[in-house]
Amino acid sequence: MSAHATATRILAGALMIAEHDVPRDARLGRVEQWDSLAHARLLLALEENLGRLLTPDEAVAIEGLDDVAKLVDAKR
């Protein structure tokens, strides 16, 4: 599974929507379901995937699907 596909799966789970409903350019503030609680779910799920806590620099930089994919990719 590509980093982008993994990121899409993680984001879909956090937003509680189907993976095919996640826009490729999904960004905080542009997806209705992406609220503050979904954001928390996203960061926690990402940490679970990475197997470590996000650094403060990483956590605050996450604004879109691409940012999630970059972190997933960097783990590989």
Next chain:
Amino acid sequence: MNLPGRPVSIATERFTIRSHVPTDASDRWCGWSGDPDIMGPLNMPARRSPRDQLAKYIAQHDNDRNYLIGIYSKAMGQHVGFYQIDVGKLHRSAGFNVVIGDKQYWGKNAVNETRAALLTEFFERRGLEKAWGQPLARNFPMIFNYKQQGWRLEGIMRGQCLSIVDGSRLDQYQFGMLRDDWRALTKAGTKS
């Protein structure tokens, strides 16, 4: 009590926001201070406050240099949460802190809807030129709120405070909003 400043009273689409008075101390509010889900992200001990102690705390806020401002649901009239705002008159700046105690409003944009009204109030009618907030780095919902509202990340304060849970050092962010930033955001229609 609550002297010498001007109490805040604002209405938004879903909320009434007004300065607290000691008689606002309620069992509901006292309950929030005993809830670890609410107090944990603030790094504060979950210890239910007695009502009279809460009333005394409210009375310490003068609506001039420090404010304690309640958020009330228009639909139900219920107390939803509150802001604690400390104003530095010399520098025309203020630190904004917010607690949403009613969990039904978590994830419902209650913070940004009400904070937008408060930013306009303080920037345009109370002489404020800079607002700042310092959420803990692990307070992910609050980070979302600051970013969504257009606050600027001004820094990461590493190991800024001690965890009340395990004594480890906790990181904090500083987000800031200048009056001119806010005017530009409101003009662009991206305020909340």
